[in-house]
Amino acid sequence: MIPQNNRLWWERDDLGYKDGQLFFSGKSVTDLIGLTNTPAFFYSGRRIAANIERLHNALSQLDAYKIYYAIKANRFAPVLTYIKNNCLCGADICSPAELLHAFSCGFERSEISYTAHAMTNDELRLLADNPDVALNCDSLSTIRRLGQFCSNRKIGIRVNPAMGIGYRDNETLRYSGDKTTKFGIYREQFDEALRLAQENHLIVDTIHFHTGCGYLNNQLSILNEILDATHWFTDKVKDLKFVNLGGGLGVPHDADDAHLDLDAWAAVIKSHFGDKGLTICVEPGDYIVKDSGILVLEVNTVEKKRATDFIGVNGGFNLAIEPSFYGLPCEPVVLEQKTDKMKPVTVVGNINESLDVWKDNFPMPDQITEGDPLVFINAGGYASSMMSNHCMRGQVSENLLL
Numbered sequence: 001m002i003p004q005n006n007r008l009w010w011e012r013d014d015l016g017y018k019d020g021q022l023f024f025s026g027k028s029v030t031d032l033i034g035l036t037n038t039p040a041f042f043y044s045g046r047r048i049a050a051n052i053e054r055l056h057n058a059l060s061q062l063d064a065y066k067i068y069y070a071i072k073a074n075r076f077a078p079v080l081t082y083i084k085n086n087c088l089c090g091a092d093i094c095s096p097a098e099l100l101h102a103f104s105c106g107f108e109r110s111e112i113s114y115t116a117h118a119m120t121n122d123e124l125r126l127l128a129d130n131p132d133v134a135l136n137c138d139s140l141s142t143i144r145r146l147g148q149f150c151s152n153r154k155i156g157i158r159v160n161p162a163m164g165i166g167y168r169d170n171e172t173l174r175y176s177g178d179k180t181t182k183f184g185i186y187r188e189q190f191d192e193a194l195r196l197a198q199e200n201h202l203i204v205d206t207i208h209f210h211t212g213c214g215y216l217n218n219q220l221s222i223l224n225e226i227l228d229a230t231h232w233f234t235d236k237v238k239d240l241k242f243v244n245l246g247g248g249l250g251v252p253h254d255a256d257d258a259h260l261d262l263d264a265w266a267a268v269i270k271s272h273f274g275d276k277g278l279t280i281c282v283e284p285g286d287y288i289v290k291d292s293g294i295l296v297l298e299v300n301t302v303e304k305k306r307a308t309d310f311i312g313v314n315g316g317f318n319l320a321i322e323p324s325f326y327g328l329p330c331e332p333v334v335l336e337q338k339t340d341k342m343k344p345v346t347v348v349g350n351i352n353e354s355l356d357v358w359k360d361n362f363p364m365p366d367q368i369t370e371g372d373p374l375v376f377i378n379a380g381g382y383a384s385s386m387m388s389n390h391c392m393r394g395q396v397s398e399n400l401l402l
């Protein structure tokens with residue numbers, strides 16, 4: 001927590017300390033907490049808009065592109081209606097319930113892309129009845145069964161290039177790689193996939209792949225190799241109009257991470273697909289919402305056990321599972337900078353599970369006391385949307401700041 005160049009690594013114009021008080025999205029977090037109980041999520045509409053605008057700016061070096069926000073990252077209805085009403089981008093969906101939710105937040109069929117695995121027949125019928133929703137099929141079974149419910153529908157095929165990408169060298173965040181995964185159609189079944197589509201009068205116009213989550217600048221060379229591998233698939237599709245690269249763009253999680261250079265990222269894409277007359281689609285989730293959200297909890301237990309100083313808070317991994325599942329931290333920060341003196345602490349939640357640890361052996365100001373609020377940054381993506389009521393401690397408010 002000791003500031004470097006007077007700024008901590010995560011501070012930015014709309015998140016940081018002013019006169020020792022934490023501000024988020026132009027508002028004092030102390031004032032925000034005065035309006036609601038904790039646990040509470042706050043999301044910044046302005047940060048979401050800025051993140052999407054940055055994507056548009058970078059992708060504008062391509063002839064044609066589409067952005068679909070992966071709503072699985074955060075489906076809070078005010079967030080979705082904000083994105084829709086401000087015409088920021090479309091929506092990437094992965095279940096019938098998400099589809100209806102997107103409709104209810106105002107998204108038109110033509111603004112939606114749908115990519116799911118292990119789809120039921122009812123789900124396929126729904127997609128057959130909504131031909132303007134872009135659909136990516138990720139298995140032979142999906143293509144075969146979809147053909148029973150419609151014909152002449154345009155489809156995408158989700159492919160698996162057997163290469164993965166993700167945050168640093170975190171294997172658990174890769175959707176594709178040495179280990180065989182459920183995601184997408186491999187090379188050896190691709191010809192059969194095209195044949196099945198043709199037999200069932202389905203028109204393949206999209207190649208889709210999503211090979212992992214959280215990549216930053218150091219992984220752009222891997223992205224380059226993955227795109228290289230996907231030409232094998234795209235070259236075989238005669239009616240190809242779209243290439244959908246999925247999501248996976250990461251945000252910094254600690255002081256060692258740099259922000260993803262979007263111009264460099266778009267340049268990699270352009271070098272592969274820039275001159276082919278194709279529309280490039282992307283469906284980021286985390287990049288759009290993760291750093292747009294904070295989770296405010298309250299310290300209720302400060303206690304030393306053996307050599308470890310524990311700080312217990314009123315919310316656990318049921319509210320934000322990524323820190324314990326994937327080791328992607330939601331870093332705790334204090335509301336008020338009272339001291340520069342730091343000491344290592346272990347911040348834990350209120351769930352009866354051994355994995356319920358927010359941060360282990362982490363330097364925090366040594367004046368944290370019971371009753372203090374603690375703010376967890378990077379809590380806008382895959383936190384509330386993956387939340388559970390484990391131990392019946394799932395009560396939390398969500399608030400969009402405009």
Ligand SMILES: Cc1ncc(COP(=O)(O)O)c(C=O)c1O
Pocket residue numbers: 070073092115210212213214246247248249283284285286287
């Ligand atoms: C098919 C697909 N597209 C997009 C995403 C969004 O990924 P991210 O939030 O890492 O950008 C996911 C995440 O699981 C996904 O499975």
